[in-house]
Amino acid sequence: MKYVQYLIDAVALGSLYALVALGIGLIFGVMRIVNLAHGELLMAGGYTLYETDGWPAIVRVLTALAVVIVVALLMERLALRPLRHASPTTTLVMTFAVSFLLRSIAQKRWSAQGKSMNLFTDLNRAFTIGELRIKYLTIAAVVVGAVLLGAVTVFLDRTDLGLQMRAAASDVRIAQALGVRTNHVVVGAFVIAGILATAALVLFAPQRPVVTPDFGLQIAILALVGVVVGGMDKPSSATLGGFFIGFANSMVFSLLPKGQRVFLDSALYGLVIVVLLVRPSGLFQRENVTSRL
Amino acid sequence: MDRRRSRLEPGRHLVRLAGPVALTLVVGLASSAFSDSVQLQLHTALVTTAMVVGLYVFSGNSGIVSFGHISFVGVGAFAAGIMSMPAPQKATVFPELFGFIRDHDLGNVTSLALGALLGGLFALVVGTALVRLSGLAAGIATFAVLGITRNVLRNWASVGPGAKAIPSIPQTTGRTQATIALLVCIGVAYAYQASPWGRRLRASRDDAAAARGIGIGVYKERLIAFALSGSVAGFTGAVYVHLLGSVSVDQVYLELTFLTLAMLVVGGIDSLWGAVVGGVFVSLLNSLLFEGEKGLSIVGIDVTLPASSSNIVIALVMGIVILVRPRGLTGGRELRLPGTRRQSARRAPVTPEG
Numbered sequence: 001m002k003y004v005q006y007l008i009d010a011v012a013l014g015s016l017y018a019l020v021a022l023g024i025g026l027i028f029g030v031m032r033i034v035n036l037a038h039g040e041l042l043m044a045g046g047y048t049l050y051e052t053d054g055w056p057a058i059v060r061v062l063t064a065l066a067v068v069i070v071v072a073l074l075m076e077r078l079a080l081r082p083l084r085h086a087s088p089t090t091t092l093v094m095t096f097a098v099s100f101l102l103r104s105i106a107q108k109r110w111s112a113q114g115k116s117m118n119l120f121t122d123l124n125r126a127f128t129i130g131e132l133r134i135k136y137l138t139i140a141a142v143v144v145g146a147v148l149l150g151a152v153t154v155f156l157d158r159t160d161l162g163l164q165m166r167a168a169a170s171d172v173r174i175a176q177a178l179g180v181r182t183n184h185v186v187v188g189a190f191v192i193a194g195i196l197a198t199a200a201l202v203l204f205a206p207q208r209p210v211v212t213p214d215f216g217l218q219i220a221i222l223a224l225v226g227v228v229v230g231g232m233d234k235p236s237s238a239t240l241g242g243f244f245i246g247f248a249n250s251m252v253f254s255l256l257p258k259g260q261r262v263f264l265d266s267a268l269y270g271l272v273i274v275v276l277l278v279r280p281s282g283l284f285q286r287e288n289v290t291s292r293l
Numbered sequence: 294m295d296r297r298r299s300r301l302e303p304g305r306h307l308v309r310l311a312g313p314v315a316l317t318l319v320v321g322l323a324s325s326a327f328s329d330s331v332q333l334q335l336h337t338a339l340v341t342t343a344m345v346v347g348l349y350v351f352s353g354n355s356g357i358v359s360f361g362h363i364s365f366v367g368v369g370a371f372a373a374g375i376m377s378m379p380a381p382q383k384a385t386v387f388p389e390l391f392g393f394i395r396d397h398d399l400g401n402v403t404s405l406a407l408g409a410l411l412g413g414l415f416a417l418v419v420g421t422a423l424v425r426l427s428g429l430a431a432g433i434a435t436f437a438v439l440g441i442t443r444n445v446l447r448n449w450a451s452v453g454p455g456a457k458a459i460p461s462i463p464q465t466t467g468r469t470q471a472t473i474a475l476l477v478c479i480g481v482a483y484a485y486q487a488s489p490w491g492r493r494l495r496a497s498r499d500d501a502a503a504a505r506g507i508g509i510g511v512y513k514e515r516l517i518a519f520a521l522s523g524s525v526a527g528f529t530g531a532v533y534v535h536l537l538g539s540v541s542v543d544q545v546y547l548e549l550t551f552l553t554l555a556m557l558v559v560g561g562i563d564s565l566w567g568a569v570v571g572g573v574f575v576s577l578l579n580s581l582l583f584e585g586e587k588g589l590s591i592v593g594i595d596v597t598l599p600a601s602s603s604n605i606v607i608a609l610v611m612g613i614v615i616l617v618r619p620r621g622l623t624g625g626r627e628l629r630l631p632g633t634r635r636q637s638a639r640r641a642p643v644t645p646e647g
Binding site: 034079082083086087088089090092093094096097098100101104105107108221224225228262263265266269270272273276277 | 356357360422425429430432434438441444554555604608609612
């Protein structure tokens with residue numbers, strides 16, 4: 001029964017990382033950019049929640065969503081759009097700089113001390129079925145995760161903008177020749193990434209209630225590990241990778257005593273390196289890997 | 294490569310080395326004119342610039358950005374630090390260390406050599422696997438190496454201090470050693486890039502397919518550069534701990550990675566002159582901002598900057614340089630005498646590498 005409990009917790013954490021990973025994967029799919037500043041979107045939302053403490057919860061969530069989308073769009077417009085024809089390495093360095101800039105601003109404004117987000121703390125309560133103890137948060141994570149992943153899938157499959165995004169992701173030059181407006185597609189991708197980041201933030205907030213400048217970085221690095229391991233090329237494989245990494249992380253934490261899991265990070269990073277070496281063509285080196293919007 | 298370029302006459306070597314060497318000497322000598330705290334900042338500038346030169350040896354010559362070089366700095370720093378701490382004290386503070394680490398200590402120069410040796414060995418091992426990658430994959434994989442290094446250094450109490458700091462490291466890095474260290478790094482970097490190995494690697498940077506076509510073993514050339522670069526980085530890490538006097542894991546992690554990368558990008562990743570200019574320029578900017586936070590009088594006007602703004606400014610400068618002057622302040626060229634511009638010195642803008 002203990003193991004069923006672990007499984008349930010792991011599925012919940014996996015859903016959260018899947019949301020973050022899909023955001024990263026979508027941006028990579030459309031723009032061929034690995035956005036190292038994705039975590040700072042969660043951080044920005046986290047500080048918004050801190051600043052709006054005391055407002056009605058729904059208003060706080062919507063405010064955080066607005067702030068996250070604005071930050072995402074500014075990132076795209078000011079830092080990444082001018083670099084559309086630069087090499088992937090240049091954009092990677094740029095997103096690293098953006099990440100550092102946003103964290104430095106947060107550190108200056110709110111200091112390195114954690115600030116409480118104080119959102120939906122009631123979701124930490126649990127009900128029991130037999131020996132199983134299920135948090136409301138677990139159900140919320142799984143439901144919201146499934147709904148949003150489903151919604152993004154429907155969006156990509158059924159709407160004009162979604163189809164254009166997929167077209168751009170598979171071959172940007174032909175998509176442009178067919179009349180896909182690249183700026184619309186890119187802005188759309190960043191808005192969706194912002195929505196996914198906010199959703200993940202809202203679900204992380206009850207269990208990790210303290211936001212620090214590194215809050216988003218820690219989550220995004222792990223999600224990025226999942227995206228690389230799963231495969232960046234397709235949003236679906238990136239999402240699965242994110243889910244896998246969250247799930248595995250949770251299981252390892254439940255199963256191994258503290259002394260034995262301190263090297264977990266090394267194992268995960270090692271996995272990234274192995275995947276990059278052994279299956280590079282499946283991950284980065286598609287035929288048109290350098291043709292971005 | 295035309296023959297004229299590959300056989301530089303000695304005079305041109307001197308001209309190209311003159312800029313970096315002169316800048317180093319100016320910073321080193323100037324430091325004696327300032328207060329202790331400014332001196333410390335200038336010595337830090339020299340050592341940090343040496344780290345940038347270490348990063349440049351690989352990234353500048355190969356065109357592959359490494360996010361993991363602070364791993365090698367960290368290994369050099371921790372090796373030199375733990376081996377410089379007096380053995381009797383080590384036995385009480387860190388009893389869990391392996392015996393051969395716990396019961397011995399090394400002198401200053403030996404510890405610097407140890408840093409260089411271990412940094413180079415570690416880079417050789419890592420590079421054997423990683424230099425096959427380029428572009429984004431290399432960026433992420435080197436970042437992963439940094440994560441692993443930090444994780445291991447922080448948790449493996451048999452080889453290091455774990456989450457604690459290494460205390461009581463003799464502070465032997467002053468003006469003399471910092472200046473000499475940077476000069477040594479500049480000398481090594483220049484000797485490498487002017488050597489046949491360096492020239493072959495630079496050819497592969499400019500056009501990987503063509504380089505392979507004329508028989509250059511890109512993997513081998515990259516590996517040589519990576520190991521040499523790691524060795525320089527390990528050496529600078531060792532110099533760095535002798536400046537700090539104590540070191541903990543977080544001092545050789547993301548912030549230093551960001552700072553050194555920003556310096557290289559701001560100065561210009563393609564040339565040694567760019568690495569040195571970037572290192573010195575960003576260091577001085579950092580110092581100026583740091584002083585500004587305490588209150589500074591510039592041409593009679595008192596300026597007080599809000600605290601801890603220096604990282605924000607450096608990140609902004611880095612971003613603006615990438616957008617406005619992607620080849621860096623130096624334009625990616627070595628220093629030349631006025632009037633000696635040659636057409637062949639210009640490359641096409643950075644192209645995505647294979």
